[in-house]
Amino acid sequence: MVTVSLTGASKEDAATVFDVLRTAFPTDRGAADVPQEQELGHPLVRTAEFEPTRERLSMPAAPSPxxxxxxxxxxxxxxxxxxxxxxxxxxFAVHEQGTASGDQEKEVDLQLRTKRS
Incomplete structure (x- = not known):
């Protein structure tokens, strides 16, 4: 199980990222479970869990920018x-910003951007 937490994401960007992962792996969120609008001035973290398997459900398609x-x-x-x-x-274009490792699990911070052709 991998917990994916998104920060600095609009509800549309969060939906785009979670949709990509939803096509590849089983998740705790249904397709109808879409990110909601945030209140101004309040930091927001959007979280979902995904269960990677040996075989992906499908390869992620080119997402919306x-x-x-x-x-x-x-x-x-x-x-x-x-x-x-x-x-x-x-x-997406991915830049690794940092990692932390433990005995059984690790945490990775990634910056995501639209992939340029």
Whole structure:
């Protein structure tokens, strides 16, 4: 299980990222569960959990362009976090900002942007 937390994301960008991951892996969120509007002045973290499997459900399609950059924090087992990171890299321009490792799991901070052709 990998927890994906998005910060600095509009509800549209969060939906785009979660839709990409939803096509690749089983999740705790249904397709009808879309991010809601945020209150101004309040920091917001949007979170969902994904269960990477040996075989992806499908490869992420070219997503809608992101409005800007956002930060995705991935937390879970080593192999599972790597699989989610690979799916994000297939759909977005990804820059690793930092990692923290433990005995059984790791945390990775990624900056996501629209991939340029």
């Amino acid at each position: 992101l409005e800007g950059s956002l930060t995705a924090t991935l937390q879970g087992g080593y192999v599972a976090v790597d699989q989610v990171g690979e799916a994000l890299s297939a759909a």
